[in-house]
Amino acid sequence: MGIFILRRVGIMILTALCLTFIVFFLTNLSPNLEKLAKSQGSVRMEDAQVESWLAKNGFERSLLVRYGEWIGVVPGWTYTTDDGRLTGRCIDPNASDEADTYCGLLQGEWGTSSVFKEDVGPLLVKRLSLTGILMFYVMLVMVPAALFVGVMAGMREGSRTDRAFSTVSILSTATPEYVSGVILIALFASSVSGISPILAEWGWIESRTLFKGTATSAAKGITFANFTLPVITIAAYGMGYIARMTRASMAEVMTAQYIRTARLKGVSFPNIVMKHALRNALIAPFTVIMLQFPWLLNGVVIVETLFNYKGFGWTLVQAASNNDIDLLLGCSVVAVVVVLVTQLISDIGYVYLNPRIRLS
Numbered sequence: 001m002g003i004f005i006l007r008r009v010g011i012m013i014l015t016a017l018c019l020t021f022i023v024f025f026l027t028n029l030s031p032n033l034e035k036l037a038k039s040q041g042s043v044r045m046e047d048a049q050v051e052s053w054l055a056k057n058g059f060e061r062s063l064l065v066r067y068g069e070w071i072g073v074v075p076g077w078t079y080t081t082d083d084g085r086l087t088g089r090c091i092d093p094n095a096s097d098e099a100d101t102y103c104g105l106l107q108g109e110w111g112t113s114s115v116f117k118e119d120v121g122p123l124l125v126k127r128l129s130l131t132g133i134l135m136f137y138v139m140l141v142m143v144p145a146a147l148f149v150g151v152m153a154g155m156r157e158g159s160r161t162d163r164a165f166s167t168v169s170i171l172s173t174a175t176p177e178y179v180s181g182v183i184l185i186a187l188f189a190s191s192v193s194g195i196s197p198i199l200a201e202w203g204w205i206e207s208r209t210l211f212k213g214t215a216t217s218a219a220k221g222i223t224f225a226n227f228t229l230p231v232i233t234i235a236a237y238g239m240g241y242i243a244r245m246t247r248a249s250m251a252e253v254m255t256a257q258y259i260r261t262a263r264l265k266g267v268s269f270p271n272i273v274m275k276h277a278l279r280n281a282l283i284a285p286f287t288v289i290m291l292q293f294p295w296l297l298n299g300v301v302i303v304e305t306l307f308n309y310k311g312f313g314w315t316l317v318q319a320a321s322n323n324d325i326d327l328l329l330g331c332s333v334v335a336v337v338v339v340l341v342t343q344l345i346s347d348i349g350y351v352y353l354n355p356r357i358r359l360s
Contacts, residue, residue, distance in 0.1 A: 008347060012340040016333075023332040024067050027325045033059055035323045040114060055079070058089055070111075070329065072104020105333065111326030115318060120330040123315070128334065130219055131304070131311035134230065135296045142235035143242065143289055150246025150285065155273060157251040166247065173240030181233040181306045189213035189229060215309035230307045234300065238292050245288045250281040290346035294339040 037053040038045050045053070054060055058069070058077030068074030069089060076089030090103035103109040110120035153165035172180075187194035191208040199205045212226040253259065254277055262272050301313035308314070312334070319327035 005344075005348070008344050012344060016336050016340060019336045020329070020333060021067055024070065024329060025063060027328050028059075028063060028066065032323055032325065036114065036325060039323065056081075056087070068104075070104050072102050072106035072109070074104075075101045076103050110330045113319070113324050113327040115322045115324045115327065120326050123327070124312070124330050124334060127310065127312045127315045130309065131297065131300055131313065133222065134227075134234075134300060134304075134309065134311060135293070137227065137231045138234045138238070138296060139292070141231055142239045142292070145235070146239040146242035147246055147282075147285070149239070149243040151250055151273070151278065151281070153243070153247040154250025154281065155254065157254070162247070165243070169240040169243040169247070171240070172236045173244070175237065177233050177237050177302045178306060180236055181229070181303060184211075184229050184233060185213045213307070215304075215307040219310055230303050230309060233303050233306075234296065238295065242285055242288055242292070246281065246285045249284045250277065253277045253281045256280075286349055287346050290342050290349065293342040294335070297335060297338050 033054055034050050037050045041049070041053050051060075056079050058066070058079065061069075061077060065074055069076055076091075078086055078088035078091065080086055090100045090109075100107065108121065110124070112118070113120055113123055116123055149165045149169060153162045153169075156162055188196060188211045189209050190196060190213070191200075196205070196209040199210060200208055207225075210225075211229050213229070215226050215230050217223075218226045218230075256277075259272060259277060262276055263269075267276075297312060300311060301316055303309070304311050304313035305317050312331070315327070316331045318324070319331060
């Protein structure tokens with residue numbers, strides 16, 4: 001197991017370097033750098049002024065050197081101004097102590113956001129904490145509901161229950177978040193349409209709407225009104241996929257020879273499902289559930305933008321629309337790490353759930 005994990009970690013590091021270099025290359029293309037120079041200087045800057053600004057900020061160096069600076073394995077660039085002052089990547093003009101030679105990701109320096117005017121590291125921690133709360137409630141709703149639907153459908157393949165639950169799963173998976181989110185807002189968060197006006201007229205709710213159509217206030221305090229719709233929007237989309245995988249795995253396990261033997265021995269049907277079939281049926285869905293974490297981290301872009309919830313997805317949209325290179329690179333690192341770590345956890349969990357793989 002130790003060699004397996006070390007080999008996986010080595011592949012993860014190599015994959016992370018390749019993916020981050022691709023993102024670094026795309027974000028540092030000439031049009032993006034020109035747009036960055038004009039956004040930080042003046043939109044009326046001429047080509048010579050743009051080149052001068054890029055030279056003063058270390059962008060004239062080769063791509064590999066700048067990537068090494070960003071990682072923190074190459075010394076940071078320095079530039080001497082016309083008045084003799086020394087500036088550079090690792091030089092803080094407000095600091096009195098001596099500047100460091102290396103100041104990249106390995107040293108904890110993620111750069112500064114050109115949009116939010118904050119250090120990228122603390123900014124991402126704050127935004128990720130908000131998205132983490134959203135992901136926690138989504139998984140809390142999505143996983144038990146999906147497993148229940150999948151197990152109930154797979155226990156009796158071909159029955160009415162199976163067909164009903166399978167139809168619900170297919171519909172939830174086939175409906176994108178931007179469609180289901182808008183539908184939920186129209187039904188439950190509108191004061192002129194849906195069921196909210198009816199409930200208000202009957203006196204069942206005190207406010208004008210049953211839920212809020214925006215989750216901005218959830219950053220300061222989560223309530224049932226401001227957090228229900230974004231959670232349901234994400235959970236409904238992911239639940240169908242997990243339920244279908246669970247249903248297929250459960251249906252296959254229920255036809256296995258050891259299940260037939262347990263039935264012939266007189267074991268009750270609930271015991272067969274809970275003690276014999278369920279653990280083996282969860283092997284494939286476990287991998288799917290672990291893959292939901294990177295999907296949630298990147299898939300919340302639509303939902304967080306729709307409900308104006310200022311988490312990681314909302315921040316990624318702001319960075320992309322405003323050409324915030326340092327923040328984009330920071331978001332890419334977080335996304336890559338989450339995908340690779342969850343994949344590693346999934347592989348390790350799969351080995352423990354399936355003894356045949358562990359023995360081999």
